[in-house]
Amino acid sequence: MGSGCVVAPGLILTAYHVVQPVDGLEGAPIVVRVMDSGAEGSRVDAELAWHRWDAALLVCRPQDLKREFAPVRWGELTCARPAPAPPVCTAVGLPLAALRRIYGSGTADRHYRGEHEVTGRINVVDNASRTYSLQIESAPRDIRGADSPWQGMSGAGVFCDEALIGLVTDALDGWGNGRLDVLPVRRLLDDRQFCEFIHRAAGTWPRLEPADLDALFDTSPVPAAASSYLLSPRSEVVSFTGLATEMTELVDWCRTGKSVDVAVVHGPGGVGKTRLGVELARRVSGRRPEAERLADDLEAPWAAGFLHLDLPAQQPSPYAMLRHLIRPVLVVVDYAESRLDQVEQLLAALATHQPPGKPVRILLLARSLPAWWERLRARYGTMTNGPVIELSPHALYRQQDPHDAREQAALAFTQRIAGLRRAGIPDDWDPDDIAALVRASEDTPVNEDAGMLAVHMDALAGVLAHTPDGLEDGLSPTQVLIAHETKHWDRAFTAHGLDDDIPPELRPVLVAVQRMARAKDEDQAENAIRTAWDFYYRRFRKPLDADTAMKLLRALRDLYPATGGGYWGGLGPDTLTAALIDGIEEASDEQFLEHILTSPYLAEDQVRHCLSIVARAIPTRPDLRTSVAYVIVYRPERLMPLAEDIAEQLPEDDREAWWDAVTAMQDDLAADQRNFTTEDPADTAEPPAPVEPAGSDDADTQQDTEDHDAGPDDEGAVEPDKNTALTSGPPRDASPGPRRAAWAPDTRLRTGRHPAPPRARVSYVSPLRRTVTETVRGFIEDHVLLSLFIGVSLAVTPVTLILIWTVSS
Template sequence: MGWDRAASVEYAGGVGAGCVVAPGLVLTAYHVVRPVVGLEDAPVVVRVMDGGAEAGRAVAEVIWHRGDAALLACRPQDLGGEFAPVRWGELTCVRPAMPPECSAVGRPLAGVRRVQGSCVGEDRWYRAEHVVTGRINVVDNASRTYSLQVDRQPPQDLEGAASPWQGMSGAGVFCDDLLIGLVTTAPTGWGHGRLDALPVRELLDDRQFCALVQQACGTWPRLEPADLDPLFEGHPQPVAAASYLLSPHSEVVPFVGLATELTRLSDWCTTGPTVSVAVVHGPGGVGKTRLAVELARRVSQRRPEAEHAAGGPAVPWSAGFLQLDPQAPYTMLRHLIRPTLVVVDYAETRRDQVEQLMATLARHRPPGKPVRLLLLARAVPAWWELVRARYAPMAGGPVIAVAPRDVFRQHEVSEVREQAVLAFGQCLAMLRRAGLRDDWDPGEITDLARLPGPPPADDGSGILAVHMDALAGVLAGTSDGLADSLTPAQVLLAHEAKYWDRAFGANGLAHLPQDLREELVAVQRMACAVDRRQAGAAIRTAWDFHHRGFPHPLDGPTGLALQRTLRELYPSMGNGFWGGIGPDALIAHLMAGVEEASEGEFVNWALTSPHLDKDQVRHGLTMIARAAPLRPRLLSGAAHVIASHPSDLMPLAEDITPLLPKDERDAWQDEIASASKVLSDDGT
């Protein structure tokens, strides 16, 4: 709804509305703050509204305006709270599964309230916050103006008022959590049942506007399809943490290498049938997801000159990564105003979802907009040929293999690392300017880094390994590599621990020891959680493991605080209860560290936990299988647990087997068979 971002904007005796879009930045209508002759020096005052409460008073100045939109800047601390960058959106579907409800919050005359005084004549009138809800006509989706059809019309006989909506100008129009428009006018002749809004996509066409937003929050604003939000994952919110900096979705390091693959995929998007499916496969850490993110960014990039060229090849696309088990039906993808790219990560584990999607798109025909489905997998799934044969007309897209060294075809490793060092340094500086500090002291590395056992058997030699090394060097304050006693993953987890410190402290959990925090974060990622029940089960598993020698019951308030903390640390980018630490190489190191510190008890405890359901245990096994090439001891530990509990775990292990690349699949099966034989020979 945008309650927590809504603001009143006061200038020269007038009252309008605004929306906090980044730390210290408020978007409003320009006519609300346009200089008034004789009152040019009057202050522009912003007050944040939050569910009926008022925050502090901030004096702001206009730093940008175009048309009837203006951007105000003030000191972030004067707004009385912390504000993550807003998500920017647009409406793209002309036949949504359910017409999206839109809302705006302001202080219009329609919200006037009376406070009764103690004596006659002492009544006081004031403008209260007022929520306007309604729907935007689908014919406006591609228009330069959104018309918000108000659900409930206000009184039409306010004395002396031209419109009961006076004071709504500048209010942000939200579709769920995405800002899609800016209220500008209330047209006459509609019985006060309509508000016109400027689509925010018009603002994102202005590079100066985008640069100001990036300067304030550390990320370049990006447009998302708001009505497809139930289908697509969101983008990560900026934080000063290694997990954010290394995420391919954060795009901290400019795209490099894989130019041939990107060209093939770009050509695939713009040619061929209405619906087409392609596959990119390769080991973890070689740049598959970053390749897809770059493709999505390029096809969806704002191109104002092409926006209204109907049918032109340069028209911006909608693009996104498909959520796991989205709740909205896929038929929405057949009724869009833009071509669309749908990316499915870890596609080898999502056969049912891929088949459902392809079955729906099989009925998509011209003049419907093109749809491209890009599957990312560690290996071409064993089931792909069967699915490809069933949907042959649409499954003729390229199948592209990416090897660890492919990214270095045009660039030396040293060049890629140097570019990453520069990008990470610039991003950290930008995050600090935006108020997202990391409390990091390079001198603490030796004290913070806890040795979790032997170094990885193989660093993967892909681009992720280079980026991890580069970021570790930046954090350590050295350009000539780390000391022999430290690995990049150790430094990165030490930096991540500072991020944990802030979150645990903010939720009253500063007293919890570091090793418990590591165990909680490890189980959070291993067990996954789609709802509060599964989240509670994951927390109970980690808590009981930590107190296994001296049982200590988890009380209700602490359990809820832990749920809140872990959810704040790693929010879900989709419809899950929470996300988890990434990338895979980082969680592999964390799991291995906890396993080593517990002398081999952690994996056994997690996989046999009475609190976790089968889906969570299966996900934990999958995470261990992915980590095995880097951390072989995790595989041997898991194999022993599987062999010891064959009735419960062997079927889950067999579910995972066909999803692995051949070498990893062989190692997985051999290790389990070897562990089973040892137990059989021992008579256990």
């Protein structure tokens, strides 16, 4: 008997001496049981597929395990001075020391082995050795008649955080049962046949990550039958092609002799910056067994990863660990233009890094290089001499045309989708539902100006629609992909018992706010959910109960798990997020952004992130520019400073357009004020009252303490004013036609109704410029009961006066 762990769907890693054939029992089957918190799973027959050293891979049918298992992350220990202490490692197995007795009733007692979790630390001096020594925190006593209390622990996987770093093979003598011998998995990844087994089961080639730097680096996306996963450059579904010149320049840069250096890759969204960073990380960290013995550090495998977006403040700085690694390290910073404070903290921690410390390379990925890069170079001149590479959509097509790139991507998506299904990943997508899931619109063909992401989106949409030659019926790739993502949402909400409680139209709102209002912790996540909930129920308020809030927290976290610092992740790529936001904004008569950006529940850093996401969305959804400008102008005290900061991060053309929209909205406001003050007081009504809080057309739907909490205690959040509206300034003109409460890509499928055609976006027109007739008509339509009361009062008043005059006379 021994232990093991599932490393990919249908693949189990264990110790070879546990499953090796025994004389006389060569044909005996290998039986595996899945243990889950003490409960025994069903017995599963497995076969020995590979073995080397004291490690073995067993193969079985994924569905026989009765559970879904995501591929593990493969890691190693790389830091000689981890902060604040060496990381805690864990292993779960069935050691003899965990033997338990069940007292019989009229029969003999029987014994069984229960699961036991071992915790300990790997001695840092073992980081570069051929084996690890796991120092156990609580060692068991000897057991009479047994060679070791650890019998049965062999084959257990040793994890550091969430990365598998080794395999328990034996108990070390001479340490009083206090140490276990561990085979590092980095040696397994030196075997190509082993890696091929993992690749076939997981869909990706295994890559070694620095497990003890997990506090600094992002993790890979969790496999899912969702467009967001398939399109993520971190998923590496489509092979890297087309940027060979840039890749060669970056690899050569890594091999220069400098201790610390910074390079930049910049270009518009969707041209392949992140995919280039992912491929560079894979190439420099690739296992090369012969290079481990070379004296030249630059040729040996590197540690590499994408830096977390947020890191908690602590002393000493976690970035200081990068100065004490056993390998060179590549740090990739995505969206660097929006993370300048973090970049400066990183460079400050490495300012004194010198040999014999290992080389450090920092790759910044940005959409533009405005003044921030020059300021950074002026301050850290000797550390910022790396290449500055600009990417354009045409760079992708130096070696192949768009149609060849599309065909290659389509094949890759087809293979990955098939692999996900073989692995048992839930997938109920049916291309026959497309016509009912999306609204028809004009398709945009792939052309020479399309970036890498546009080509991949078009290819994936064709695969999902089963139309390899292109989409039909006027469908756009974005619509098909969001429809596919909608099925992913439905599965998640159903799995958490929310299928009946969360309307289909509310789900895209929750997903959009989850992505926009990034949450650092559970409190911020709950406030984001409350913001989305209140927007959806803005007309007829419905309190969010604690049970539903907790289910939503779990559902959204499982839907898009955090890959870096933070409570949860979010929908990607940016193009899908932009389409989702734009659809909700249009369907809500341009109330969505107003509600979210003025929410009393969101902290300042969440509002900043919301604005940043909208700024990224504007290049593909330019109509959002007017919408966000309106909210900024009419809530300047909260939003204008944030808008100024974000504008500095934008490319020059986008920055000018951003301020042009804000300036135009300010001019409209000034004109309204001038018109109001210059009119004859006798003919001028009172100035328009502020817009009611998003959630109602009447004052009686304002927030009050009976139905809602006062809001978060976070000092960055704005407390709602109980006596005034959340937004100020006159309302924008509503477009003709019925107003939809929220945008749902599956409206026709679920209700049988066809949505109204999309309305044309128009610039804001002040109600003060309306004619008296239009204003009165709008007032009567919006306040039917009040208008009726006034009408009756006006009719009754003359009769009352006549009666009084008659009586008095």
